[in-house]
Amino acid sequence: xxxxxxxxxxxxxxPTGLLHIGGLxxxxxxxCFARKHDGAFILRxxxxxxxxxxDAAEEDIREALEWTGLDIDEGPDAGxxxxxxxxxxxxxxxxxxxEQLVEDGHAYYAFDTExxxxxxxxxxxxxxxxxPKYDAQTRTEMRNSLTLSDAKVDELLDAGAEYVIRxxxxxxxxxxxxDEVRGHVSFDASGLDDQVLLKSDGMPxxxxxxxxxxxRMEISHVIRGEEWLSSTPKHILMYRAFxxxxxxxxxxxxxxxPNGGKLSKRDADEMGIPVFVTDYKEAGYEPEALVNxxxxxxxxxxxxRELFSLDELVDAFSLDRVGSSGTxxxxxxxxxxxxxxxxxxxxxxxxERVRDVAAAEGYTPSDDALQEIIDLTLDRxxxxxxxxxxxxxxxxxxxxxxxxxxxxxxxDDSADLLLAYADRLEAAxxxxxxxxxxxxxxxxxxxDVGAGRIIHPARLAVSGRSYGPxxxxxxxxxxxDACIRRMRTAAERLG
RNA sequence: GCCGCGUUCGUCUAGGGGUCUAGGACGCCGGCCUCUCACGCCGGUAACACGGGUUCGAAUCCCGUACGCGGUACCA
Numbered sequence: 001x002x003x004x005x006x007x008x009x010x011x012x013x014x015p016t017g018l019l020h021i022g023g024l025x026x027x028x029x030x031x032c033f034a035r036k037h038d039g040a041f042i043l044r045x046x047x048x049x050x051x052x053x054x055d056a057a058e059e060d061i062r063e064a065l066e067w068t069g070l071d072i073d074e075g076p077d078a079g080x081x082x083x084x085x086x087x088x089x090x091x092x093x094x095x096x097x098x099e100q101l102v103e104d105g106h107a108y109y110a111f112d113t114e115x116x117x118x119x120x121x122x123x124x125x126x127x128x129x130x131x132p133k134y135d136a137q138t139r140t141e142m143r144n145s146l147t148l149s150d151a152k153v154d155e156l157l158d159a160g161a162e163y164v165i166r167x168x169x170x171x172x173x174x175x176x177x178x179d180e181v182r183g184h185v186s187f188d189a190s191g192l193d194d195q196v197l198l199k200s201d202g203m204p205x206x207x208x209x210x211x212x213x214x215x216r217m218e219i220s221h222v223i224r225g226e227e228w229l230s231s232t233p234k235h236i237l238m239y240r241a242f243x244x245x246x247x248x249x250x251x252x253x254x255x256x257x258p259n260g261g262k263l264s265k266r267d268a269d270e271m272g273i274p275v276f277v278t279d280y281k282e283a284g285y286e287p288e289a290l291v292n293x294x295x296x297x298x299x300x301x302x303x304x305r306e307l308f309s310l311d312e313l314v315d316a317f318s319l320d321r322v323g324s325s326g327t328x329x330x331x332x333x334x335x336x337x338x339x340x341x342x343x344x345x346x347x348x349x350x351x352e353r354v355r356d357v358a359a360a361e362g363y364t365p366s367d368d369a370l371q372e373i374i375d376l377t378l379d380r381x382x383x384x385x386x387x388x389x390x391x392x393x394x395x396x397x398x399x400x401x402x403x404x405x406x407x408x409x410x411x412d413d414s415a416d417l418l419l420a421y422a423d424r425l426e427a428a429x430x431x432x433x434x435x436x437x438x439x440x441x442x443x444x445x446x447x448d449v450g451a452g453r454i455i456h457p458a459r460l461a462v463s464g465r466s467y468g469p470x471x472x473x474x475x476x477x478x479x480x481d482a483c484i485r486r487m488r489t490a491a492e493r494l495g
Numbered sequence: 496g497c498c499g500c501g502u503u504c505g506u507c508u509a510g511g512g513g514u515c516u517a518g519g520a521c522g523c524c525g526g527c528c529u530c531u532c533a534c535g536c537c538g539g540u541a542a543c544a545c546g547g548g549u550u551c552g553a554a555u556c557c558c559g560u561a562c563g564c565g566g567u568a569c570c571a
Contacts, residue, residue, distance in 0.1 A: 114569080
């Protein structure tokens with residue numbers, strides 16, 4: 001294993017759709033590992049599947065990485081010594097490598113058509129073995145350069161017949177490797193099939209392109225999802241056939257849906273758990289929070305800390321603290337982490353953040369007013385947008401009054417008390433929390449009632465709700481004219 | 496079906512032969528604070544999948560079973 005070489009890791013997504021949350025976590029772990037070891041973080045676009053290629057996917061990946069702050073050292077935009085970073089642009093190079101394998105006896109041409117393959121599988125499939133392989137056994141009965149004469153093979157090749165190149169998996173061999181998160185892993189080669197390396201359209205499969213690129217880009221550590229664990233022995237075989245060192249391997253546990261299954265678009269929608277990174281952005285999560293949460297999903301810092309900035313994650317990260325079991329997504333915890341990050345934001349950036357949110361809702365308060373609203377609401381929300389969307393009374397008069405609140409707090413004398421309070425506020429020579437409170441308490445004394453007798457109706461009148469920030473601050477945040485107006489309106493509406 | 500990987504509170508996890516009457520966090524419940532709601536603080540609930548073995552001693556090591564997940568494509 002390449003242990004002394006400089007750390008070079010890659011995030012190698014396939015542009016087949018929007019970037020999945022699991023993909024972002026893979027990118028994050030790679031990023032942290034690279035930064036931790038002063039290595040390089042490389043982005044490589046694995047666009048070898050023409051059929052599933054989605055044009056907007058690459059832009060989405062780029063945006064997701066930028067949003068979360070995972071800076072790329074080498075890649076399509078950043079450039080680098082191993083360009084191009086698109087596999088589709090290296091089509092011919094892979095063919096050369098595949099042919100080299102054929103020449104060396106580690107791979108072979110196969111001319112079987114899709115129908116022939118289907119027929120083979122159909123005839124061999126049994127209940128015991130529903131997925132027959134193209135392996136050491138079956139390849140002897142198929143049309144390939146192992147069963148056909150050299151002359152026939154040349155003839156087919158010359159005639160431009162469609163073919164693939166398949167890996168010639170050795171028989172009865174045990175393939176062992178060390179995984180940084182799982183320890184020792186071994187597979188029996190007879191359980192593998194003769195993996196297609198070069199497709200009939202001339203494109204490499206993932207397996208070929210991945211091994212070739214990881215080698216030529218001098219990737220030191222392959223950190224990827226557990227879904228690749230089963231194909232790792234094929235990759236090892238290829239490294240061996242090429243005579244290359246195998247990078248250090250680390251397979252990350254998969255992210256599961258809260259009900260245990262795979263995190264799918266469908267049940268994610270049903271449980272309000274976005275699958276795509278862009279959906280988190282749209283839902284209003286702080287990128288720092290998402291990153292923090294994702295880091296903790298399958299990795300543990302070794303102490304009791306839970307709140308991390310990206311830099312702190314880098315500092316604390318190590319592969320040997322990555323867990324090996326699948327991990328269920330917990331939206332509540334994410335929200336909690338989001339809340340913590342929101343509170344750690346400095347005033348200026350929080351103000352800017354909330355200003356954007358307000359603007360999106362059609363509100364354009366002054367910075368002073370907005371700052372006041374933030375001060376009043378920050379410890380009552382988990383999401384930035386909730387400062388605005390859960391507290392619209394700062395921007396507009398309430399149209400309705402919370403029923404349970406009215407039931408509980410609105411008494412026979414409430415209207416009269418509020419009317420009197422409104423008059424006092426109108427006459428007051430200031431409108432700050434002290435004045436507002438003093439006027440209220442004086443009024444309560446004058447009527448010989450508890451302050452709550454006015455406080456609660458006032459809150460109801462001004463915000464339409466029975467809960468929220470302390471009334472005095474709330475009223476100042478709403479403003480004198482609006483408060484007076486709303487109290488008089490409520491007195492009229494609620495009697 | 497076969498192959499592989501996994502299994503500690505509901506969830507994320509710590510712990511990796513004795514320090515474990517199993518620790519932390521989220522959630523949930525209760526209390527305090529209080530004009531309400533939050534915040535904060537205090538307290539509580541709740542787990543070693545099961546069965547065998549090894550050992551003086553097992554959550555920790557081994558085997559088996561169950562369950563979960565992944566793979567089993569000219570998809571990645």
